[in-house]
Amino acid sequence: xxxxxxxxxxxxxxxxxxxxxxxxxxxxxxxxxxxxxxxxxxxxxxxxxxxxxxxxxxxxxxxxxxxxxxxxxxxxxxxxxxxxxxxxxxxxxxxxxxxxxxxxxxxxxxxxxxxxxxxxxxxxxxxxxxxxxxxxxxxxxxxxxxxxxxxxxxxxxxxxxxxxxxxxxxxxxxxxxxxxxxxxxxxxxxxxxxxxxxxxxxxxxxxxxxxxxxxxxxxxxxxxxxxxxxxxxxxxxxxxxxxxxxxxxxxxxxxxxxxxxxxxxxxxxxxxxxxxxxxxxxxxxxxxxxxxxxxxxxxxxxxxxxxxxxxxxxxxxxxxxxxxxxxxxxxxxxxxx
Amino acid sequence: xxxxxxxxxxxxxxxxxxxxxxxxxxxxxxxxxxxxxxxxxxxxxxxxxxxxxxxxxxxxxxxxxxxxxxxxxxxxxxxxxxxxxxxxxxxxxxxxxxxxxxxxxxxxxxxxxxxxxxxxxxxxxxxxxxxxxxxxxxxxxxxxxxxxxxxxxxxxxxxxxxxxxxxxxxxxxxxxxxxxxxxxxxxxxxxxxxxxxxxxxxxxxxxxxxxxxxxxxxxxxxxxxxxxxxxxxxxxxxxxxxxxxxxxxxxxxxxxxxxxxxxxxxxxxxxxxxxxxxxxxxxxxxxxxxxxxxxxxxxxxxxxxxxxxxxxxxxxxxxxxxxxxxxxxxxxxxxxx
DNA sequence: TTGAAAGCGCTAACAC
DNA sequence: GTGTTAGCGCTTTCAA
Numbered sequence: 001x002x003x004x005x006x007x008x009x010x011x012x013x014x015x016x017x018x019x020x021x022x023x024x025x026x027x028x029x030x031x032x033x034x035x036x037x038x039x040x041x042x043x044x045x046x047x048x049x050x051x052x053x054x055x056x057x058x059x060x061x062x063x064x065x066x067x068x069x070x071x072x073x074x075x076x077x078x079x080x081x082x083x084x085x086x087x088x089x090x091x092x093x094x095x096x097x098x099x100x101x102x103x104x105x106x107x108x109x110x111x112x113x114x115x116x117x118x119x120x121x122x123x124x125x126x127x128x129x130x131x132x133x134x135x136x137x138x139x140x141x142x143x144x145x146x147x148x149x150x151x152x153x154x155x156x157x158x159x160x161x162x163x164x165x166x167x168x169x170x171x172x173x174x175x176x177x178x179x180x181x182x183x184x185x186x187x188x189x190x191x192x193x194x195x196x197x198x199x200x201x202x203x204x205x206x207x208x209x210x211x212x213x214x215x216x217x218x219x220x221x222x223x224x225x226x227x228x229x230x231x232x233x234x235x236x237x238x239x240x241x242x243x244x245x246x247x248x249x250x251x252x253x254x255x256x257x258x259x260x261x262x263x264x265x266x267x268x269x270x271x272x273x274x275x276x277x278x279x280x281x282x283x284x285x286x287x288x289x290x291x292x293x294x295x296x297x298x299x300x301x302x303x304x305x306x307x308x309x310x311x312x313x314x315x316x317x318x319x320x321x322x323x324x325x326x327x328x329x330x331x332x333x334x335x336x337x
Numbered sequence: 338x339x340x341x342x343x344x345x346x347x348x349x350x351x352x353x354x355x356x357x358x359x360x361x362x363x364x365x366x367x368x369x370x371x372x373x374x375x376x377x378x379x380x381x382x383x384x385x386x387x388x389x390x391x392x393x394x395x396x397x398x399x400x401x402x403x404x405x406x407x408x409x410x411x412x413x414x415x416x417x418x419x420x421x422x423x424x425x426x427x428x429x430x431x432x433x434x435x436x437x438x439x440x441x442x443x444x445x446x447x448x449x450x451x452x453x454x455x456x457x458x459x460x461x462x463x464x465x466x467x468x469x470x471x472x473x474x475x476x477x478x479x480x481x482x483x484x485x486x487x488x489x490x491x492x493x494x495x496x497x498x499x500x501x502x503x504x505x506x507x508x509x510x511x512x513x514x515x516x517x518x519x520x521x522x523x524x525x526x527x528x529x530x531x532x533x534x535x536x537x538x539x540x541x542x543x544x545x546x547x548x549x550x551x552x553x554x555x556x557x558x559x560x561x562x563x564x565x566x567x568x569x570x571x572x573x574x575x576x577x578x579x580x581x582x583x584x585x586x587x588x589x590x591x592x593x594x595x596x597x598x599x600x601x602x603x604x605x606x607x608x609x610x611x612x613x614x615x616x617x618x619x620x621x622x623x624x625x626x627x628x629x630x631x632x633x634x635x636x637x638x639x640x641x642x643x644x645x646x647x648x649x650x651x652x653x654x655x656x657x658x659x660x661x662x663x664x665x666x667x668x669x670x671x672x673x674x
Numbered sequence: 675t676t677g678a679a680a681g682c683g684c685t686a687a688c689a690c
Numbered sequence: 691g692t693g694t695t696a697g698c699g700c701t702t703t704c705a706a
Contacts, residue, residue, distance in 0.1 A: 006457050008699055019677045024701055035675065056457040058395045059699045062682040077431070078424035087415035094414070098448055106443040111435055120343050120393040122682090252616045259621045279589045279616070284596045345683055356693050361685060370687095372691065396683045399698035459698090 007051040016040075016047035023048070027055070057103060061122040068102050070305065071119045073140065074129040075106055084247075085275055085294035086130055089150060092298030093127065100306055118143040125309045127301055128152065132194040146308040148316075150301045153196055159304040159316035161297050165197060165274075168290045168323030169204035170211070172244050172272060175288075175325055177212055180333045181242040181270065184209065185217035185234035187254060189246045190226055198223075201246055201274060227253030232261060235269055241334035245273035248280050251287055255330075266332035276326050285329035293321040344388040353377075353384035360385070364392070394440060398459040405439050407642065408456045408463040410477065412443055422612055422631035423467055426487060429635030430464065437643055455480040462646045464638055465489065469531040483645040485653075487638045490533055496641040496653035498634050502534060502611075505627045505660030506541035507548070509581050509609060512625075512662055514549055517670045518579040518607065521546065522554035522571035524591055526583045527563055535560075538583055538611060564590030569598060572606055578671035582610035585617050588624055592667075603669035613663050622666035630658040 013020045018040060025034050026044040036044075047053075061067040072090065094104045105123065116128050116137045126145050128137050131152035140147055141155040154160030176184050186205040188198070202221055209216045217238045219230060231254050234240035245251035251273035258265050265271050265285055273280070276291035300319050307314055350357045355377060362371050363381040373381075384390075398404040409427065431441050442460065453465050453474045463482050468474050468489035477484055478492040491497030513521050523542040525535070539558055546553045554575045556567060568591050571577035582588035588610035595602050602608050602622055610617070613628035637656050644651055 006455075009701095010699080020700075021678080021702080022676060025676090028701085037675065040675080054457065056699060058458060059399065059682090060701070062396065062699080063680095063701045064682090065701085078427040090415040095448065103447045110440045111432065118343070120391060120683095121395060249616065252619050256619050256621050256623075279586065282589050282593050284593050284621070286593075346685095347683080357684075358686080358694080359692060362692090365685085367686095374691065377691080393683060396698090397685070399683080400685045400696095401698090402686080457699090 006056075007053045009053070009055065012044065012047045012051055012053045015051065016043040018044060057105065058121050064122070067122050067124055069105050069121075069123040070097055070102050071123045071126040072104050072106050072129065073116045073118070073126055073137075074131060084130075085277055085292050086151060088294035089298035089301070090129065092295040093150075093302045094298075096299050096302035097306075100302070102306075114139065116140050118145050125305045127305060128155075128158075130195060132196060146305060146312070146316075148301045148305045148308075150297055151197075154316075154318055157316065159308060160318045161300045161304065162318075162320050163197075163292055163297065164320045164322050165200045166204045166207070168274065169201060169244070170208045171323070171325050172290050173205070173208040173212060173214075175327070176242045176244070176270060176272070176331065177214070179242075179270070179331060182214060182334075183217060183238065183240045183242070184214065185230070185238065185240040185243045186220035187227060187230045187234075187243050187245045187250050188220065188223055188225075189250050190224070190253065192223055197274075198246070205244060226257075228257040228260065230254070231257040231263075231269075235261070235263060240269065241336075242270035242272070242331065245271065247275045248273050248277055248287065248289065251280075251289075251330075252283065255283065255285075255287075266330050268335055270331040270334070272331050274323075281326075281328065283330075288328045288331040289326045291324045291326050293323065296321050343393075344390045346390070346392065349381065349384045349388055349390045352388065353380040355381060364390075394442065395458050401459070404459050404461055406442050406458075406460040407434055407439050408460045409441050409443050409466070410453045410455070410463055410474075411466040411468060422614055422629050423488060425631035426635035426638070427466065429632040430487075430639045431635075433636050433639035434643075437639070439643075451476065453477050455482055462642045464642060465492075465495075467532060469533060483642065483649070483653075485638045485642045485645075487634055488534075491653075491655055494653065496645060497655045498637045498641065499655070499657050500534075500629055500634065501657045501659050502537045503541045503544070505611070506538060506581070507545045508660070508662050509627050510542070510545040510549060510551075512664070513579045513581070513607060513609070513668065514551070516579075516607065516668060519551060519671075520554060520575065520577045520579070521551065522567070522575070522577040522580045523557035524564060524567045524571075524580050524582045524587050525557065525560055525562075526587050527561070527590065529560055534611075535583070542581065563594075565594040565597065567591070568594040568600075568606075572598070572600060577606070579607035579609070579668065582608065584612045585610050585614055585624065585626065588617075588626075588667075589620065592620065592622075592624075603667050605672055607668040607671070609668050611660075617663075618665065620667075625665045625668040626663045628661045628663050630660065633658050 009020050009023050013023045023044050026041050118140050126147040129150045131137050131149050134153045134155050137155045141157050147158040149160045206216045217234050217240050219233050254271050263269050272288040274290045276289035280287040280289050304317050346357050346360050350360045360381050363378050455477050463484040465474050466487045468486055471490045471492050474492045478494050484495040486497045543553045554571050554577050556570050591608050600606050609625040611627045613626035617624040617626050641654050
């Protein structure tokens with residue numbers, strides 16, 4: 001309950017024999033209407049270093065115009081033991097922002113807090129990750145804060161970084177078609193989720209199949225079915241020789257379902273998935289995957305946000321990043337070729 | 338850059354026609370030296386509700402004695418795309434604290450920030466997750482803050498929740514021994530990490546083998562070797578018929594190594610691992626695992642911390658939670674039985 | 675080139 | 691019962 005003993009700006013001021021204002025101005029490198037004698041600056045910097053002084057970024061935000069704080073929104077829990085690529089994006093993002101002199105602040109975590117509510121302290125911008133729809137970020141959008149959505153639909157006034165699931169799906173279908181497959185199924189996740197990739201990939205599949213003159217295998221739009229049922233229906237009832245899975249987790253279940261059904265992968269049926277995360281490459285057979293550009297998403301998000309905060313009048317940009325086909329063991333020509 | 342428009346306590350005060358203090362006292366349910374007319378209380382609550390007022394928890398911590406904030410320390414990045422169980426612990430912890438009226442606050446994230454530095458705003462307690470050693474939490478320990486370490490060694494003045502790797506390892510060896518195995522290897526992770534489980538499990542393995550009169554298979558203490566090399570050496574050079582893996586990730590690589598070496602699991606070699614996380618149960622073969630009590634760790638951590646904060650003179654407690662054997666397909670009697 | 679003082683949102687000690 | 695005021699750590703006017 002005791003006050004954390006980290007040094008305050010007053011202590012630095014005392015130690016260096018100047019006022020708090022001067023300390024603040026020196027440490028923040030103020031140029032406007034301000035200059036210091038070199039000796040003073042050095043004394044201040046020395047005192048700060050000796051005390052290991054670090055300003056409290058949130059207190060600073062009480063009064064400062066610019067805070068160098070970027071809020072990371074959308075983190076309402078720590079994951080469910082199932083990890084997605086978004087962590088990789090968040091890491092890349094953090095490092096990029098840091099390089100530009102910003103810090104990332106994560107909202108206080110509480111089940112009661114709305115997921116994308118702008119923070120209650122002042123920040124220079126916000127990143128909304130994995131928002132399901134545009135409505136979810138309504139409050140953020142109306143706050144006037146500059147923001148970017150990452151891997152979710154953009155809001156009216158924000159920039160966005162998304163992933164080109166359309167092209168990715170087309171490339172996936174193309175890959176399988178080139179191998180000789182003519183009956184290609186799509187496996188939605190076993191469990192509902194609200195992320196828009198759920199619809200995006202499903203619809204992209206239907207479109208891509210249509211484009212190349214193949215019929216979508218029934219069941220592709222059926223949610224809540226087990227991987228086992230999806231695979232059995234696709235292969236046994238509809239003659240599918242390949243399955244594109246919504247993500248790696250469902251693909252792993254498909255591999256197991258195949259084993260149970262005495263189907264060899266890829267000999268009897270090819271399996272591939274979106275999102276190339278561990279352990280995709282280590283499975284037997286290793287999984288062909290449409291890799292998502294996780295790190296690039298983070299970097300782009302940081303870049304787009306900085307554009308906005310540093311040039312407030314610029315129009316928010318929308319970037320769509322390509323996915324990348326990683327061919328491994330789980331896809332091969334169909335049995336009858 | 339514009340100030341987020343979230344309402345301040347002054348606005349609530351204006352709207353309800355009372356002073357800020359009264360608003361504060363009503364909303365914080367003060368009892369000591371304070372009572373309100375019911376009409377006033379209702380007006381305040383109504384105004385707060387209408388404005389959707391939420392106090393800024395960090396600003397509150399500037400002056401409040403008690404903040405109802407618990408700091409979560411140790412989160413320096415968002416993960417590496419590889420799942421861990423600690424997220425499950427953190428979730429359980431958050432919900433438990435929330436139920437008791439606390440909120441969790443995550444430090445501002447920055448690569449420059451020391452991992453376990455106590456926050457620079459006032460909190461009622463702290464949780465340090467996955468600390469590697471006691472030294473890492475030195476600053477925290479000296480701060481006088483009440484804290485718990487979760488899944489890491491305790492500090493001199495803090496409570497701790499750990500996992501009984503010793504008993505777990507013994508149970509793993511017992512399981513395999515009961516199946517008939519006499520030559521049981523241990524596979525350390527491919528990549529170095531600093532977490533103390535690295536030594537704990539390795540040493541526990543050596544001890545457990547010793548206790549039942551079996552010889553530890555050489556290589557168990559060799560870090561940085563690939564799963565493939567570990568398995569080949571254990572099976573080919575030393576006749577191992579079973580391998581206990583440090584975690585699920587290395588176990589998955591062992592499965593692949595086995596396939597490459599034309600070893601069937603579990604027919605030729607049994608594989609099991611610590612940490613039962615997805616996709617352990619979905620692999621082919623599904624992995625026998627020593628499950629870690631992730632959620633319980635979180636709950637216990639919250640409980641131990643609350644004990645400390647609510648009864649500051651009580652001695653910090655140390656809880657060690659049991660692991661649980663989950664038998665699946667990847668372990669079976671050795672080939673020659 | 676620097677300091678004093680006000681103020682950010684909130685709580686707590688002290689009035690009345 | 692309720693208001694007034696000081697102060698938490700920091701930045702930013704305004705003065706000098």
